[in-house]
Amino acid sequence: MIKEGAMPMDSYRLAQYAVQVPCYICGVDNTFDAELCRQCFAPMALAHQATTQKINPRMVAAIGASSAGKTVYLGMLMDMLSRQPDRLQMMARGAFSINLQQSTASALARGEFPRKTPTEPDRWNWVHAQLRMAGKKQPLELIMPDMAGEALLEEVDHPHTYDVIHPLLSKCFGALILIDTVKLQSGSLDQDYFTMKLLSYLAELDEDPKRGWSKRPVGFVLTKADECEECFVDPSGFAQARAPGLWRQCQERFRNHRFFAVGVAGGCAYRNRREGKLRVPLRVEPRGLIEPFEWLVKQA
Amino acid sequence: MPTIRNPWRLCFAGLASGCALAGSVWGNAPFWGGAAAVGLCWVALESYRRLPRPQPADADAGAAAEELAESEPLAPIDPNDLNSLVEGMLARDRYALLLRRQLVSNLSPEQFQQAREALENQMALAPSGEVSLAAPGDDDSGDDDSPSESVRRVEAMFLDRYPVTNRQYLQFVEAGGYEQMSIWDPQVWTAVFDFVDATGTPGPRFWKHGRYPRGEDDLPVVGVSWYEAAAYARWVGKRLPTEAEWVKAGSWPVPLSDKKQWQRKFPWGDTMDRERCNLWGSGPDKVVAVGEFSSGVSVGGVYQLIGNVWEWTSGNFGAAESASQDLLLPVPMKSIRGGAFDTYFENQATCQFQSGDNPLSRKHNIGFRCALGMCDVAAPEPGAGRHEEFQEAEPEQAEETHA
Numbered sequence: 001m002i003k004e005g006a007m008p009m010d011s012y013r014l015a016q017y018a019v020q021v022p023c024y025i026c027g028v029d030n031t032f033d034a035e036l037c038r039q040c041f042a043p044m045a046l047a048h049q050a051t052t053q054k055i056n057p058r059m060v061a062a063i064g065a066s067s068a069g070k071t072v073y074l075g076m077l078m079d080m081l082s083r084q085p086d087r088l089q090m091m092a093r094g095a096f097s098i099n100l101q102q103s104t105a106s107a108l109a110r111g112e113f114p115r116k117t118p119t120e121p122d123r124w125n126w127v128h129a130q131l132r133m134a135g136k137k138q139p140l141e142l143i144m145p146d147m148a149g150e151a152l153l154e155e156v157d158h159p160h161t162y163d164v165i166h167p168l169l170s171k172c173f174g175a176l177i178l179i180d181t182v183k184l185q186s187g188s189l190d191q192d193y194f195t196m197k198l199l200s201y202l203a204e205l206d207e208d209p210k211r212g213w214s215k216r217p218v219g220f221v222l223t224k225a226d227e228c229e230e231c232f233v234d235p236s237g238f239a240q241a242r243a244p245g246l247w248r249q250c251q252e253r254f255r256n257h258r259f260f261a262v263g264v265a266g267g268c269a270y271r272n273r274r275e276g277k278l279r280v281p282l283r284v285e286p287r288g289l290i291e292p293f294e295w296l297v298k299q300a
Numbered sequence: 301m302p303t304i305r306n307p308w309r310l311c312f313a314g315l316a317s318g319c320a321l322a323g324s325v326w327g328n329a330p331f332w333g334g335a336a337a338v339g340l341c342w343v344a345l346e347s348y349r350r351l352p353r354p355q356p357a358d359a360d361a362g363a364a365a366e367e368l369a370e371s372e373p374l375a376p377i378d379p380n381d382l383n384s385l386v387e388g389m390l391a392r393d394r395y396a397l398l399l400r401r402q403l404v405s406n407l408s409p410e411q412f413q414q415a416r417e418a419l420e421n422q423m424a425l426a427p428s429g430e431v432s433l434a435a436p437g438d439d440d441s442g443d444d445d446s447p448s449e450s451v452r453r454v455e456a457m458f459l460d461r462y463p464v465t466n467r468q469y470l471q472f473v474e475a476g477g478y479e480q481m482s483i484w485d486p487q488v489w490t491a492v493f494d495f496v497d498a499t500g501t502p503g504p505r506f507w508k509h510g511r512y513p514r515g516e517d518d519l520p521v522v523g524v525s526w527y528e529a530a531a532y533a534r535w536v537g538k539r540l541p542t543e544a545e546w547v548k549a550g551s552w553p554v555p556l557s558d559k560k561q562w563q564r565k566f567p568w569g570d571t572m573d574r575e576r577c578n579l580w581g582s583g584p585d586k587v588v589a590v591g592e593f594s595s596g597v598s599v600g601g602v603y604q605l606i607g608n609v610w611e612w613t614s615g616n617f618g619a620a621e622s623a624s625q626d627l628l629l630p631v632p633m634k635s636i637r638g639g640a641f642d643t644y645f646e647n648q649a650t651c652q653f654q655s656g657d658n659p660l661s662r663k664h665n666i667g668f669r670c671a672l673g674m675c676d677v678a679a680p681e682p683g684a685g686r687h688e689e690f691q692e693a694e695p696e697q698a699e700e701t702h703a
Binding site: 076083084108109229266267268269270271272277280282283284285286287 | 580581626627628629630633639640642643644645647648655656657663665
């Protein structure tokens, strides 16, 4: 049985509904109680936190091809920085910001890699965190989304397919571009081509000679380097030898760039699953994860 | 004039190519001709690699040399003098060879005593018994009468109290361990040429000029493959521990009934205590000396089984545990255990957790320790063998010893 009742019409609530809240990423107006932006599907919590806490978070992007290791990198980075606050200390703002590190760490501890990030932006994990650096009084407010590689590829090939990517990358103060070392080592040029496309897209987003992407810091992160020890010795040399197109393009288009090598799994194997062979980590020993991020945020 | 540091290797390669050449002539087989050509090229390449190269600057070389450890001068061994041989072997931690039943009769009582003391100081005894290789809770079949598949029987054995250190491994390198092919697995003979340090000298991967950096004497040796670990173990008269031996020494099982036993998850108990081991977040984020983290010692007195460096064992990865049996390995792997200074998750640094790596891998966080079966160690037998000779040679001293 349904009971009918009368709800009081509070004038202050009506007033809130009347005021539109702009999305922090794309700037489109949304209603007060919208959970996701109606245009780009970014969480509106980012806008609310910025308004109520009177902060202006900076944005940083971790982008790369599908299966380059973006989710593992970001999730592990957050977990490490929240557990061991020696050089950098990260404090998540909002429960939604912990989802990424929770899902990544839980999967790795079980001996699995986290599931692929869905292509739908409303299912991406977003992180809003406060970052404290040794020697700096003011903390840095950061927003980092974990974007799907397929979505990035689609956006690069067909601009404005995903309304969130263009405004987000335009506003980022820097980016980490993740490249799969194992694929580079195997001789596959897909990584090289895709990253070159991404660099072209970035460079053309904002060509302002003073504030454009040519001046912004870009860290090239060679992931899965635990399976290629020589990559740790000289990441730049490795990239030059294995991805010459990418290396040349970043020399010419990005003045502030650096190459890094990172590894999360100490060794990998495969398991037979219905969907095919599934790559699994044999153990987790993060190596070099903090350095690229530290290099980037010190220039924020 | 080229400097040939390892003539044995070249002799081996030359002999192999010579045999192949002979086969090609007499056997008239194209295969043997090709093999001979490859062998001769090998010899030529090795000779070329050993040509002295001009150094960029003597000053730089001198500065680099200053940063490297100097070997402790040990008394040279005279192979014709038995006492010199025994003393030299004791000084190089090769006491396990002296305690073999076949050799022990050659020792004087003092030498035997010295070897026994070295054994007791450097190795811990693990009694015989059963041990489960599965993590607690993983092998509960629910049926008390059915034996678990992961339970193994282990005979009494000794396990090194500490992982093998740089200082110990240097003795192996200086004694020409990389040229004594009899202690290497035959299938890896060709790969031994690649087991060189950063300067191309035989030795662990991160050493230079056959030396480790100064001040790292007591750090566990890392950058060694499974084959190098096995060769060192043979050189000192020991072997790598089996999976079950390693787990037993750490988890120290206690039988509760005929079918059930309790065993620890960590050498100190069932709860992780990061103060007791060098893992990610609990240590200096690098390898530490083998004597540190002494509060993490096992019941039997074995240090650093958990943390600091992974340890090679003799077992194959994936062979023992059901959890890893459905794994498809890119290469056959050897088992490593114990976790390292950069191991992130606590559940991957337990006595039961097993990981694996390519036996040819020479990683920055994999070391090893050795084991010795109790059955391979001679018990004291006063009055036997050389003891009598000793009495005849110096009766007064011998009487004092027996008294």
